Amino acid sequence: MTIEKVFIVGSGLMGGGIAQVCAQAGMSAILNDENKAATEKALNTIAWSVGKLIEKGKLKEDKATVLGRIQIASGFERASDADLVVEAVFENLDVKKQIFKNLDAVCKPDTILASNTSAIPITELGVITGHPERVVGIHFFNPVPMMRAVEVVKGICTSEAVMNSAVEFVRKIGKSPIRVESDIPGFILNRINLVSYVEAIRLLERGIGTVSDIDTGVRMAFGRPMGPFETGDMVGLDVSYGGLTAIYAESHDPGFLPPQLLKRKVKAGQLGRKTGKGWYQYDNDGNKVEG
Ligand SMILES: NC(=O)c1ccc[n+]([C@@H]2O[C@H](COP(=O)([O-])OP(=O)(O)OC[C@H]3O[C@@H](n4cnc5c(N)ncnc54)[C@H](O)[C@@H]3O)[C@@H](O)[C@H]2O)c1
Structure with a gap:
């Protein structure tokens, strides 16, 4: 599956960076957070970071074009036609489980649901949904715009097709995918x-x-x-x-x-x-x- 529209739940340190790298790669990125101040802060940080990358000659497009690909959404409705959702909220199993349950109810059946968790088993998030085969770990490193490795983590139920699409997405945003074949806590890196x-x-x-x-x-x-x-x-x-x-x-x-x-x-x-x-x-x- 080619990923063009990405919905990001959680606009903190990691979520903001994930939206930025998606927009830089030409994708449409929608940022969600339960706290409005967090999305506003994320947009400011992204604008600053994109400006710096342009100044250093690392980005060829102008700032308005890149920032124009990022939108804010207060609920999950706009996740309904996303190709990929990346969850990046607090590292709390119960909070994450509830989010996956809600996403499963609104997203189209082939939307890939990813978590940026550092330690929670992907399988535990997958089984909360009706389609655990579409749940995968996409684990970015901080700061997201700078760090090139991204782990792509397989839960017990994650399908090979979903793993391959996630790997392709990581390449599309200019990063190096590291496949993690089992969702042990801490993954590899x-x-x-x-x-x-x-x-x-x-x-x-x-x-x-x-x-x-x-x-x-x-x-x-x-x-x-x-x-x-x-x-x-x-x-x-x-x-x-x-x-x-x-x-x-x-x-x-x-x-x-x-x-x-x-x-x-x-x-x-x-x-x-x-x-x-x-x-x-x-x-x-x-x-x-x-x-
Ligand atoms: N900080 C790191 O270096 C790092 C690196 C890799 C992975 N991670 C993982 O990424 C995830 C996010 O970490 P972070 O450092 O960006 O956290 P953060 O505290 O900066 O941001 C989390 C955001 O999630 C929002 N949030 C909480 N519950 C929500 C909900 N129900 N719906 C919508 N938004 C909600 C919060 O308002 C907050 O803005 C965690 O799972 C963490 O383990 C963090």
Whole structure:
């Protein structure tokens, strides 16, 4: 199936970015959120980001053309003729289940229903609907306009045709699809990333290295653009903590047991860039405060 019209539920950090990359690829994108302020904020962020990409010569079209492909919808009615719906609301199973149930009732039978979840099994969302074969994971990375990998995740019931259409969609938006053949929590890339994050926190807890030295070392030795603590602050300590908790709950693999220090910082509201303090401290413009 060729995807031309995409409906996005949830216009936060991820949903806004997903709408942007769809519009940049010439698709029509409809943004939905239960909170009107979130869609307005998403539109402003998209306008800023598209402007930056044009300035850097990375986008050939003019801003008005790209932004003209994005619309706002308050309910789910306009999902009825979408080719693809991407759900990107809070990481909460009950909230997501209700959304899939509602979408199943309004969408045409061949609309692909995707979730951007980082850890919830796709199968659990699929079985809520009358057509679990059309439910798939399309897992983007943050920030969506910059990160090129996108995991395409198969639930037990997801059909091969739906997997192939999702892979084709990811290519159409200029990203690299990574097929994940089973919906284990954390999929492939977060499992790899989180193990090194947990190890970095444990080394810090034991006083073996400092936040700044560990980040510098990882950047310099492995050619990564950011160290584990810098990445942790960008993603949100609560998001990583939630991911680790979900993987540990299902696997009981001690490698994914959330470290005490991470748990304490989440409880203290030190969630990273979004709260101005995480592993580092940030000023009101989001710049790292040294020392
Ligand atoms: N933040 C990341 O780095 C990241 C990376 C990959 C995947 N994810 C996943 O993407 C999803 C969204 O994460 P986010 O960081 O964009 O969250 P966010 O908090 O920035 O945005 C979530 C949005 O969903 C909206 N929402 C909540 N319930 C809704 C409903 N019933 N109907 C419509 N809108 C509703 C909220 O108002 C909010 O604007 C989560 O499943 C998360 O695990 C996040």
